[in-house]
Amino acid sequence: MSPLQLCLTALLILSGVGLQAWSSAPARAGRHYALQLPVTLLYSLAGALFLFATFPDSISEGRALGFSLGGAAGFAAFFMLASFTWLSKTRGRDEMAAELQKVKTENAALRRQLLGERAPGRPARPLVTGTRHEVAVPGVRGHRVGMVTGNLAGVTGMDVWVNTENTRMEMSRINEPTISATIRYHGGRRDAAGNLIDDTIALELADRMGGQTRVVPGQVLVTGAGELAASHQVKRILHVAAVEGEPGSGFRPVLDLERCVRNVLAEVDRLNDAGEELRSVVLPLLGTGGGNSDLRKTAETLVAGVVGYFRSHVASRVRAVYLLAYTDVQAAVCRAVLDLEAGLAEPSPH
Known part of the structure; x- marks a missing residue:
């Protein structure tokens, strides 16, 4: 595996980790699951690059939407298709997470009101x-x-x-x-x-x-x-x-x-x-x-x-x-x- 390929693989993985940490912040409640799509794509591309750079004779073939794919492209396409399938089922979870965050925010505001908070002095x-x-x-x-x-x-x-x-x-x-x-x-x-x-x-x-x-x-x-x-x-x-x-x-x-x-x-x-x-x-x-x-x-x-x-x-x-x-x-x-x-x-x- 060449140094360039190794660096590129590491960059993809680090980008995926960084994006995942960013998307998991409370401020993005309601979009946590949807934002996992680009994270998954980065991980799948990093995995495909590492696998086929390390084992160049590996074979992966498949068909998707009428197209035949092989090699690293087939491997990455498999992960992408699986990712889309999983992410299509997460909309309900995002909605639930958004509603929960909204309730928490409202409750916090009401608690502050209940205590009669005002500027000191x-x-x-x-x-x-x-x-x-x-x-x-x-x-x-x-x-x-x-x-x-x-x-x-x-x-x-x-x-x-x-x-x-x-x-x-x-x-x-x-x-x-x-x-x-x-x-x-x-x-x-x-x-x-x-x-x-x-x-x-x-x-x-x-x-x-x-x-x-x-x-x-x-x-x-x-x-x-x-x-x-x-x-x-x-x-x-x-x-x-x-x-x-x-x-x-x-x-x-x-x-x-x-x-x-x-x-x-x-x-x-x-x-x-x-x-x-x-x-x-x-x-x-x-x-x-x-x-x-x-x-x-x-x-x-x-x-x-x-x-x-x-x-x-x-x-x-x-x-x-x-x-x-x-x-x-x-x-x-x-x-x-x-x-x-x-x-x-x-x-x-x-």
Whole structure:
């Protein structure tokens, strides 16, 4: 075997190895098997060259597509034909590999969303634009769970607003950055300068307390919507005792947030049975206002509570429940939880 032939054989083999390593990279998922064709051709040509250069008296003959081939050409043609036959069956494998890679990529992105990843040092960004994202609850026709983004004051067209309240049912002062304060201010009557002159919802809630100083965790009290009925098309405000306070320690979420969700939806259905038409509910991320909770766990608990209620109350006349996501981090976490919740249908953006 001449040095030229030896070098050429080695070059063909090395080219085949290099091409095979390149084609096997994750970035070429979905084409792994198809790219093996040129690799196989290089190997077959290298094998034929080596065999017939080393054993020049070897004989290989065959017919393909009406042509007779002999010698090294016949040997190479045999490998090529076998390669094409094998590669013709690999399309399904490529498609499966591509789909698997796509799923892995989507799952990785969703995991990042679920963790609320953002640039180091950058605080959560309040969302100005209100958007909706929802998924259907399979097996329970007509029921959906989703999220709505932005400030609650910008949400319109929802029948029920849920107020995250403490066990004393004391609404926040109107200048505090809370759900309770937003409902109190926008639900009250104001003068031309924007000053609150009739504390409509807070007064009605105090009346509902009937002289009690506190309620049990998870209890729900119902009030009217005050001025929100005209400005935001809200029909009812449901105040749920989702946080507890201690002197000197601040507030913390109650232990059973899922119970809070069930109680809210049960109360909405009670009102529906009494003749009201309450089909949509806005549910804040209960207990997360003070920063003393696990956002991901809270979102998972709330979604599980909504889904569980719908599945156990298939006749519920509530059609949709939306988690309220005020920041980009909350929105990312809520969307990831919704899309990854086991058994939920494909999401439908709005």
